[in-house]
Amino acid sequence: MPESLYEKNQLGVGFTFNTPVIYQDYWLSSWKGDKPLLDIGCGHGVNTHAALMHGAKVMATDMNKPDLTDWLNDLPVAQQEAVTCSAAKLPDNIPFEDNSFCGILCAEVFHFLGNEEVIPSINGLYRILEPGGTLLLTCCSCDVDVLKCTGISEQIRKDFKKSPSTISGQRDYLSLLAQAAEDFNCPEITDPVLAAHDINIPGRDFCFFISDQLGELMKNVGFIIEVCEQGEASHFPVWSHGDRDQVRIIAKKPE
């Protein structure tokens, strides 16, 4: 578990990552010199930093107003002035006008939603994205290698087959991880991981996704789906990784 890839998220929940989001270029290249980019659930702002370096204006948000002073003060004044920090929480507190952003990044946030919050959150993201804008969304999949032995992937895929438009991936993540640790039977490796999760996501359920389902739900609200896949996520702070751990979606709002 390479510590440097992530750290405790000081103001929000979960870990915050020190690695740029996959497909970051898609988000950056949606900057057209006018409306800002949005980094929703920005954590400590690794992707906001990249967007500022790219020359974009950025709205950096998290459940509480993010504090990016750790690195922001080291940037040139023009870049310091190009970022606005604000509180925003999916799905009920998205205090932005319709069509406010040219591009939206929502990296590793959706798994913190409850089942019933997923569709309202997709609707909210669609509403605030300008026509022609791009949404890049990543989150945890139900096929995460570390939880394979718990049968969660099979359960969620079975529910999906029965009722494709119903989100049912919400689970008690810490219990599942503890179960997987027992199966792994190597406490020297799993105990520190469990302890870190206890601190970072206390009492939180996780919602585990299937890329095809999320892509379909996004299509239903009007998005054009450009990428809809699952892939590896070696930065996830767990003891094993697979090639379908992360859901990645790149979606466009039609012109």
Ligand SMILES: C[S@@+](CC[C@H](N)C(=O)[O-])C[C@H]1O[C@@H](n2cnc3c(N)ncnc32)[C@H](O)[C@@H]1O
């Ligand atoms: C795993 S961190 C990812 C941080 C950052 N996006 C990154 O990739 O490094 C998830 C972030 O989402 C925020 N978050 C959790 N639930 C949220 C919600 N309902 N709305 C907005 N942000 C949320 C957390 O506070 C946290 O900062």
